[in-house]
Amino acid sequence: MASTNDPFQFQEFEEAGNLLEANRDATTISIEDDDMPERQRNAAGFTPDVDDEDPHASDDKTELLSGQKKNAPFWTFEYYQRFFDIETHHVKERIIGSMLPWPGKNFIHVHLRRNPDLYGPFWICTTLVFALAISGNFSNFLLNLGKPDHKYSPQFGKVTIAATAIFSYAWFVPLALWGCLLWRNNKIMNLVSYSFMEIVCVYGYSLAIYIPAVVLWIIPFEWLRWCSIVVALCLSGSVLVMTFWPAVREDHPKVIAAIMSAIVLLNILLAVGCKAYFFSKPEAALSPAPSAALELTKAPSAT
Amino acid sequence: MADEANRQFAGLSDTAGEEDEFSTLDEPVKETILRDLRAVGSKFIHVLYPKRSSVLLRDWDLWGPLLLCVTLALLLQGGAADKEDQGGPQFAEVFVIVWFGSIIITLNSKLLGGTISFFQSLCVLGYCIMPLTAAMAVCRIVLVGGSGTVSFIVRLVVVTASFGWSTFASTAFLADNQPPGRKSLVVYPVFLFYFVIGWMVLTFSPSQ
Numbered sequence: 001m002a003s004t005n006d007p008f009q010f011q012e013f014e015e016a017g018n019l020l021e022a023n024r025d026a027t028t029i030s031i032e033d034d035d036m037p038e039r040q041r042n043a044a045g046f047t048p049d050v051d052d053e054d055p056h057a058s059d060d061k062t063e064l065l066s067g068q069k070k071n072a073p074f075w076t077f078e079y080y081q082r083f084f085d086i087e088t089h090h091v092k093e094r095i096i097g098s099m100l101p102w103p104g105k106n107f108i109h110v111h112l113r114r115n116p117d118l119y120g121p122f123w124i125c126t127t128l129v130f131a132l133a134i135s136g137n138f139s140n141f142l143l144n145l146g147k148p149d150h151k152y153s154p155q156f157g158k159v160t161i162a163a164t165a166i167f168s169y170a171w172f173v174p175l176a177l178w179g180c181l182l183w184r185n186n187k188i189m190n191l192v193s194y195s196f197m198e199i200v201c202v203y204g205y206s207l208a209i210y211i212p213a214v215v216l217w218i219i220p221f222e223w224l225r226w227c228s229i230v231v232a233l234c235l236s237g238s239v240l241v242m243t244f245w246p247a248v249r250e251d252h253p254k255v256i257a258a259i260m261s262a263i264v265l266l267n268i269l270l271a272v273g274c275k276a277y278f279f280s281k282p283e284a285a286l287s288p289a290p291s292a293a294l295e296l297t298k299a300p301s302a303t
Numbered sequence: 304m305a306d307e308a309n310r311q312f313a314g315l316s317d318t319a320g321e322e323d324e325f326s327t328l329d330e331p332v333k334e335t336i337l338r339d340l341r342a343v344g345s346k347f348i349h350v351l352y353p354k355r356s357s358v359l360l361r362d363w364d365l366w367g368p369l370l371l372c373v374t375l376a377l378l379l380q381g382g383a384a385d386k387e388d389q390g391g392p393q394f395a396e397v398f399v400i401v402w403f404g405s406i407i408i409t410l411n412s413k414l415l416g417g418t419i420s421f422f423q424s425l426c427v428l429g430y431c432i433m434p435l436t437a438a439m440a441v442c443r444i445v446l447v448g449g450s451g452t453v454s455f456i457v458r459l460v461v462v463t464a465s466f467g468w469s470t471f472a473s474t475a476f477l478a479d480n481q482p483p484g485r486k487s488l489v490v491y492p493v494f495l496f497y498f499v500i501g502w503m504v505l506t507f508s509p510s511q
């Protein structure tokens with residue numbers, strides 16, 4: 001405090017760092033939650049090498065310790081901060097895990113590990129909305145490039161429609177699925193049950209594969225567009241199916257078939273609907289030209 | 304020492320320094336307006352040459368962002384947006400995108416554990432729109448000359464350069480206040496925000 005002279009001076013955060021540099025052995029208190037479980041674990045006598053051998057065993061301890069975190073009510077800021085407790089490499093791993101499904105590796109168990117986040121789903125959906133609107137606009141521009149009578153328009157209204165479609169898929173379908181699984185859980189005891197946030201997280205990350213697919217759709221070849229749709233559908237559909245298989249495995253076969261086919265069908269509907277609405281087929285753009293040519297040939301013959 | 308105290312209080316215009324003026328009520332109106340204009344101007348210069356300084360953060364104000372947003376929205380008018388069936392952004396749409404986008408990015412960085420305050424972040428994001436507004440003005444001038452391929456390439460280069468400049472300037476101010484390991488998580492939404500504004504600037508087409 002020697003550097004300032006006015007006790008009522010408004011202190012900024014940088015000054016604390018400067019003060020610490022000036023006086024390195026001042027006592028400091030660090031309030032970082034990620035360090036605490038590690039320190040508590042070491043203090044409780046667990047040796048670190050036991051944790052290194054079996055990383056899954058540490059899940060039990062973190063679960064016990066996370067139960068000690070206070071549950072903030074949902075109208076406070078701290079409640080939502082719980083869902084943003086991730087690092088950059090976690091997000092990268094989750095995105096790659098959603099694009100490359102591995103049989104036997106359940107996305108929720110392997111990547112989420114009881115730490116669902118809202119960062120990934122929200123920003124993947126937002127990026128997809130803008131990618132869809134911009135790519136659709138750009139592909140229309142390329143289709144109509146040579147035509148003198150076509151007036152280019154950026155068509156901002158489509159961004160709103162894209163946002164509505166994608167965000168309702170990413171929120172209402174998980175809600176319906178969660179309700180459905182909860183209802184089946186009442187009838188048949190399942191060993192595996194997922195929380196609502198985990199389902200939202202899986203659906204959000206499963207949309208990540210569509211971002212490169214949507215950018216590929218700019219190229220106006222129908223076979224390329226259909227190829228990329230099929231590939232994206234297979235990858236994201238299989239991630240979803242493999243994630244929800246353990247939750248419905250013990251159920252009646254008809255119910256399993258109904259739930260799985262609903263998941264896959266809604267996915268297909270979203271992909272094909274977006275392609276049909278935002279990207280017009282190259283043949284449709286060509287068809288007005290022959291009719292205009294017919295009109296031109298008719299006019300001289302009429303005179 | 305008195306100068307230091309005065310500089311610290313520069314952003315809070317209704318508290319007094321330790322000099323003879325205890326209230327700013329008696330000063331001529333021109334003084335008041337010029338002081339705020341000088342503060343806004345100095346922040347513009349900090350965006351033009353972004354160094355790691357804390358002027359934008361310490362003396363935040365929202366006049367500059369408001370001025371830039373109104374200018375950008377006005378420049379985006381008078382295009383194909385005048386006809387109802389064309390798809391250019393309306394004045395209100397530009398406002399909503401800029402302010403709503405800034406608020407969402409600020410909430411995102413606060414949820415990820417940033418130490419910057421809400422209005423400081425809005426101030427930085429708003430001021431860093433300045434290169435894109437300048438690019439919009441340049442684009443409109445270029446479009447007066449014609450809207451062929453050459454003008455498109457010129458506009459593309461200008462918009463890309465100013466988009467890069469905006470993103471670089473805002474991350475120079477914002478990235479330091481984040482916990483390590485989450486910097487890219489905070490920078491990516493800023494990149495997306497300026498990319499969308501850059502796309503709006505680039506796809507502006509004049510009515511013919």
